[in-house]
Amino acid sequence: MISKRALPYLLLLPATVFLIVFFVLPFLQVAWYAVTDDGGFTLQHFETMRQDWKFMPALTNTFLLVIIIVPIQIALSLGMASLVTKMKTGRELVLYIWTIPLGISDLAAGLIWLSILDQTGFMNSVLFHLGVVDQPVNHLLYNDYPALIAAVVLAEVWRSTAIVLVVLVAGMGLIPKEYGEAAEVFGASPWKRFIKVTLPLLRPSLQTALILRTILAFEVFAVAVALTGTNLPVLMSETFHWQFDLQDRHVASAYALVLLAVSIAFTLVYLRVLRVREEERA
Amino acid sequence: MSAVTETEAAAFVPADARRAGRMLNAAIIILLCVWVLLPIYLVLVNALSDPQTVTGWPKHFVPTFDLGSLSFFISYAGVLKALGNSVVVAVLTMVLSLGFGAPAGYALARFDFPGKGVFRLLVLMTRAFPLPLLALPLAVMFIRTGLDDSLFGLALVHTTLALPFSVLITASLFSGIPFELEEAAWTLGCTRLQAVRKVVLPLALPGIAASGVFAFVTSWNEVFAAAVLTIRNRTLTAFLIQSLDVSPLPLKFAGAAVLVLPALIFLFAVRKYLFSLWGIANR
Numbered sequence: 320m321i322s323k324r325a326l327p328y329l330l331l332l333p334a335t336v337f338l339i340v341f342f343v344l345p346f347l348q349v350a351w352y353a354v355t356d357d358g359g360f361t362l363q364h365f366e367t368m369r370q371d372w373k374f375m376p377a378l379t380n381t382f383l384l385v386i387i388i389v390p391i392q393i394a395l396s397l398g399m400a401s402l403v404t405k406m407k408t409g410r411e412l413v414l415y416i417w418t419i420p421l422g423i424s425d426l427a428a429g430l431i432w433l434s435i436l437d438q439t440g441f442m443n444s445v446l447f448h449l450g451v452v453d454q455p456v457n458h459l460l461y462n463d464y465p466a467l468i469a470a471v472v473l474a475e476v477w478r479s480t481a482i483v484l485v486v487l488v489a490g491m492g493l494i495p496k497e498y499g500e501a502a503e504v505f506g507a508s509p510w511k512r513f514i515k516v517t518l519p520l521l522r523p524s525l526q527t528a529l530i531l532r533t534i535l536a537f538e539v540f541a542v543a544v545a546l547t548g549t550n551l552p553v554l555m556s557e558t559f560h561w562q563f564d565l566q567d568r569h570v571a572s573a574y575a576l577v578l579l580a581v582s583i584a585f586t587l588v589y590l591r592v593l594r595v596r597e598e599e600r601a
Numbered sequence: 602m603s604a605v606t607e608t609e610a611a612a613f614v615p616a617d618a619r620r621a622g623r624m625l626n627a628a629i630i631i632l633l634c635v636w637v638l639l640p641i642y643l644v645l646v647n648a649l650s651d652p653q654t655v656t657g658w659p660k661h662f663v664p665t666f667d668l669g670s671l672s673f674f675i676s677y678a679g680v681l682k683a684l685g686n687s688v689v690v691a692v693l694t695m696v697l698s699l700g701f702g703a704p705a706g707y708a709l710a711r712f713d714f715p716g717k718g719v720f721r722l723l724v725l726m727t728r729a730f731p732l733p734l735l736a737l738p739l740a741v742m743f744i745r746t747g748l749d750d751s752l753f754g755l756a757l758v759h760t761t762l763a764l765p766f767s768v769l770i771t772a773s774l775f776s777g778i779p780f781e782l783e784e785a786a787w788t789l790g791c792t793r794l795q796a797v798r799k800v801v802l803p804l805a806l807p808g809i810a811a812s813g814v815f816a817f818v819t820s821w822n823e824v825f826a827a828a829v830l831t832i833r834n835r836t837l838t839a840f841l842i843q844s845l846d847v848s849p850l851p852l853k854f855a856g857a858a859v860l861v862l863p864a865l866i867f868l869f870a871v872r873k874y875l876f877s878l879w880g881i882a883n884r
Contacts (some may be wrong), residue, residue, distance in 0.1 A: 326793075330708035331720055334701045334768060338723055341739070341761045346730065348738035402630055415872050416634045419641070422864030424822030426838050430857035431644045437850070441643050444659035455658045477640060489876055530728060538731050541824040541842055545853075548846060555733075555825065562737055562829055575734040586729040 346579070352572035364569040368577075371570075377552040378577070380543075383468065384553070385536040388475050392532060393525070395476070396483040401513065404491050414488065421481045428478035429545025436470050436546070461550040471551065474542045479535065483528045490524025491517070526593040533589070534582045554578050641861065648858035652851040674855035683840035684859070686752055687821055690836055693756035694763055694820035695813045701760070702767025703809065707797070709768070710775035727765045735761055736826035743830065750832050758826045763816035770815070774808040775801065811874035814867045821864060 353364055368374050403413055420428070435441045438457045446452045458466055494517065502512045518525075540555035549556075554574060562571035647655050649664035652673055674680055709717065736758055740749065748754035778801055786796035802809075827839040835843065841856045848856075868875070 324714070327708040327712035327714045328716070330704040334705035334764060335720060335723070337701050337760070337764065338727070341735065341757055342727060342730075342732075343723075345735045345738040345742070348741075349734065352738065399633060402626055405626070406630070411872075413630055413634065414876070415869075416637055418872075418875055419637055419865060419868070421875070422818050422822075422868040423641075423861055424824060424838060424864070426824045426842055427822070427857045427860040430841075430853050431640045431861070434644050434647050434850075434854050434857070435640060439656060439658040439660070439850070441660050441662070444661075447659045477636070485876060492876075534729060534731060538733060538825070540733075541838075544842060545845060555731075558734065558737070559825065559828065562740070568737060568741065571737055575731075575737055578731050578734060582731050583729055 349572045349575050349579070352569050353576045356569065364573040367570050368573045371557075373552045373557055377554050377557045380468075380551055381537060381539065381554045384471060384475070384539055384543075385533060387468070387472050388479075388536050388539075389529070389533055391472070391476050392480045392483050393529065395480050396487050396528070399480075399484055400487040400491050401517070403488060417484060418481045420478045421485070423478055424541070425475075425478060425539070426541035426545055428474050429542040432470065432474035432477070432542075433546055436473075459547060459550075461547075467547045467551045470546045471539070471543050474546060475536070475539065478542070479532065482535075483532050486524050486528040486531065487521065490521050490527075493524075494520045522593055523595045526589055526595055529589050529593070530586050533585050537578055537582055537585075641865075644854055644857050644861070647851070647854035652849070655851040655854060656849070670851040670855045671858075674852055674859065677852060679835070679840055680837075680856075683835050683837045686831075686834055687836040687838070690752050690756045690759060690827075691817045691820040693753060694759040695816045697756060697760040698763040698767040698816040699771075699809065699813050702764050702812075703771045705768045706771025706773075707775050707801075709772040711780065724765045724768050727761070732762050733758075733823065733825035736829040740830055750830070750834050752831075752834055755827060755830050755836070756820070758830065759820035759823055760816075762823065763819045766815055766819075767812050770812040771805070771809060774805045774812075778804050808874060811871040814871045818864050818867055822860070 354360055354362065356363060399417060403410060403417075406413065423431075433440070436458055437443075438455045438459075442458070443452060443455050446456075459470060460466065498516050498520065499512050502516050507515065538555055539553050540559065543551050543553050544556055552560075554577060558571050558574040558578070561567050561574060643662075646660075646662065646664045648670055649666055649668075651665055651667035651669035654661070654665050654667075655670055705720070708714075709721070739754070739758055743749040743751070743754045748757075782800050782804075783793075783796045786800045787793070791799065822838065824838045824842055827836045828842050831839050837856070837860060841848075841853070841860070845853070
């Protein structure tokens, strides 16, 4: 018979070993690959990465996308969550529809929006029926930077707002109704109640949603590739390019370290700025 | 305006103003539903139209109900195999992440022990890392161990994505089942394992199935690691992204539809758990 003290450790053992072998060690290895060559320390790979003409565009594009997409998603989700918590009938159905994109991959989302925005796509067809255009116009031209960014933003907001919504709706469900009612008795308008009561109490969920979504936003990859090909390089697509096409795992690892660094930096900022005490999580 | 009159104003908003507000809310809700559903409908229109219509212009908003695009997609070299590979990897991911995750979830829910916090931290830490990048170092490790270009190797990477969720979801499921039920089973002569198997598991089964579905969908949708780690044994997402620049539009849109549909059906099956589980696991 296994002793009662050893049992929890035995139960945790498989998952712990798995996470060490496939999560902790590989990330140490990425760092190792990025700063070594044949066993010796070198910064050559970072230099190669920095001098690659696509590095700066990939970096700025990724940051620009994150800075545009994440605030839109937080604002949209807050609005959607407030609307849905007020609903009396049909709440389940609306929530199901709004969370459908949870099951859609970034690649599929890119292709779906390609069917709309492409030269022979549905948007041009609508514009044609409205008499705006009389021939298929290409909206995704390689040199039309704002259009390429807008296309990726549209597809990403469409696809990945649902994860923020789920976290915020679950968080709003935990806020006792009495707080809002008390504020109402004291004459607070709906907007004031939202700003002074709902938002502060929602901080733990907001923090989680921001961390989850920002990390994922830095990983933007298949949507950009599906919609723009190689015309809008992002950090992830350059990592893929160096690993898969150029077969240089050292430079790919340097890219990976950049992504890793920004992800961890943003997580720490969120943890600090939106500090949550342990008892607030209950 | 004084506080009193403001209170009165809030309490006695004219009925038609309140109705107008409700109508506006309803309109926004419906608009947001259309925003979500319309793009999916449009790609299905393309998938269910003949290839000439798909490449033609202007488009119509009803499908021609022709299986040309889909049969072109299915008969395209490598697609059927990629589809099969995707299913195999997703099922392996589901089994692995539940097999490793559920015991850990049970331990978190039922025991207090030194080191619990450290394990929780390890699980939560995965959130701050761009996990698909794991594929880079693992590609080297897999070549050394003979797992390169194998479905099992890819499933291991996908399990890293799904396992933290499985642990947290099963932990919350198990803590929702009263410990007294287990104790009652012990007094009736059950061993600890029997009590879990006969009392706890049947109660937790629907939730466990739901967390398995999440693991399946996570793997089914993953692109980056799949594209890095597989060459001959490509999954559907790896196949599609690697052949984007050479595939014609009907192939792309039929592929998107085939990618989307299973995920939609599975999520519909577990919609009841979406908020309870994801909400809790993400807190």
